[in-house]
Amino acid sequence: DGGITQSPKYLxxxxxxxxxxxxxxxxxxxxxxxxxxxxxxxxxxxxxxQIVNDFQKGxxxxxxxVSREKKESFPLTVTSAQKNPTAFxxxxxxxxxxxxxxxxxxxxxxxxxxx
Amino acid sequence: QKEVEQDPGPLSVPEGAIVSLNCTYSxxxxxxxxxxxxxxxxxxxLLMYTYSSGNKEDGRFTAQVDKSSKYIxxxxxxxxxxxxxxxxxxxxxxxxxxxxxxxxxxxxTQLTVNP
Numbered sequence: 049d050g051g052i053t054q055s056p057k058y059l060x061x062x063x064x065x066x067x068x069x070x071x072x073x074x075x076x077x078x079x080x081x082x083x084x085x086x087x088x089x090x091x092x093x094x095x096x097x098q099i100v101n102d103f104q105k106g107x108x109x110x111x112x113x114v115s116r117e118k119k120e121s122f123p124l125t126v127t128s129a130q131k132n133p134t135a136f137x138x139x140x141x142x143x144x145x146x147x148x149x150x151x152x153x154x155x156x157x158x159x160x161x162x163x
Numbered sequence: 164q165k166e167v168e169q170d171p172g173p174l175s176v177p178e179g180a181i182v183s184l185n186c187t188y189s190x191x192x193x194x195x196x197x198x199x200x201x202x203x204x205x206x207x208x209l210l211m212y213t214y215s216s217g218n219k220e221d222g223r224f225t226a227q228v229d230k231s232s233k234y235i236x237x238x239x240x241x242x243x244x245x246x247x248x249x250x251x252x253x254x255x256x257x258x259x260x261x262x263x264x265x266x267x268x269x270x271x272t273q274l275t276v277n278p
Contacts, residue, residue, distance in 0.1 A: 052206075088171060090167075090251060090269055090271055091207070093265065093266075096265065106265075136204075138206055138207070149195040149212060151209050152209075152266060154206030154207050155206050156205060157206050
């Protein structure tokens with residue numbers, strides 16, 4: 049089955065620890081995205097990548113880091129510098145192409161709780 | 164001020180009612196307008212998308228875009244309990260060859276359809 053997988057589904061972290069969220073897709077999409085969802089805030093873009101070995105900051109990149117070494121993988125690290133990391137994290141992917149809309153497909157999400 | 168404004172609700176309606184969900188936006192560069200549905204603790208899934216102004220119908224769902232007023236709507240006819248979810252509007256515009264499908268989301272409206 050084609051799709052996006054995120055792991056783990058639930059993650060607990062102590063303050064001061066870094067943690068990495070996994071995102072894998074087998075849709076052969078060039079672009080991948082990380083969003084954060086908080087109650088009353090909608091989805092906010094953290095980082096996105098249009099192509100392997102390249103990525104750009106989104107609207108709320110501070111305290112996060114990413115890598116894109118393989119087309120199918122886009123892991124997100126939540127660092128200890130992120131002041132309020134408890135949230136629902138969503139990964140998405142899409143094909144790319146200039147002046148057109150490319151549907152973003154979402155994974156099931158990872159709920160991160162900082163203890 | 165947010166680029167996209169959406170009433171978060173919650174909205175509660177009886178089964179069979181017509182539901183109207185709305186978003187306003189401020190960025191005149193937006194060209195594609197999407198509605199995503201998100202069930203509790205799941206990733207969003209695309210419901211409909213519309214390019215520029217006009218109407219689009221898909222079964223019980225109708226999406227409307229009025230670019231002159233910067234206003235979009237989603238109508239659900241004959242609403243069902245299975246329609247109970249959070250509905251997110253999303254938009255994007257062409258920002259250049261490398262922009263891909265960067266989306267700006269509303270905060271979502273939580274809908275409950277009561278049997």
